[in-house]
Amino acid sequence: MAGKNAIIFGYSDYFFSTPPNQSVGFRFDLSMFEGILRNGVIYSTDDWINAIATYNTTKLAGETISMTRERVFKELSKGKNRKGIYKLQGQFKNFRNTGELYFEINAIEVIK
Secondary structure (H helix, E strand, O other): OOOOEEEEEEEOOOEEEEEEEOOOEEEEEEEEEEEEEEOOEEEEEEEEEEEEEEHHHHOOOOOOHHHHHHHHHHHHHHHHHHOOEEEEEEEEEEOOOOOOEEEEEEEEEEEO
16 A cells, blocks of 8 residues: 555544654644544544655745644644534655554645
8 A cells, every 4th residue: 555645534533743853844743544434533543644745745845844733733723623524635654663554635625
C-alpha cells in the first residue's frame, strides 16, 4: 500500500504538534479512525491509521512556514473531538524505523 495516492475519510479525537522550527517547519500528528454513527454519537472502531501533516507536504505557493502552520492548525481544529469528518488527500508511506504504515497529508478538508 505504501506509495499509493489516496483520499481517505475519517474521524479523530485530537491531534498534536511538534514545536515549529525554521529547518523542518512543523509537523501535526493525528490518529484517524473509521467512525460508526449510532443514535447521533460517533463511536470509534479498531481500524485506525496515523496521519501526518508537515510544511513540505501542505504548503501552498507563496506561503511562509507560519502561514501554512496556521492554516493547517485551523482546519485540523474544526474536526477534532469528532466534530467533523476529515477528508484527507495524500500518500501512504512507511515509517523508516518501524515499517508501520502511515498517511502523509497533502490537503485537508473538514466535512460537517
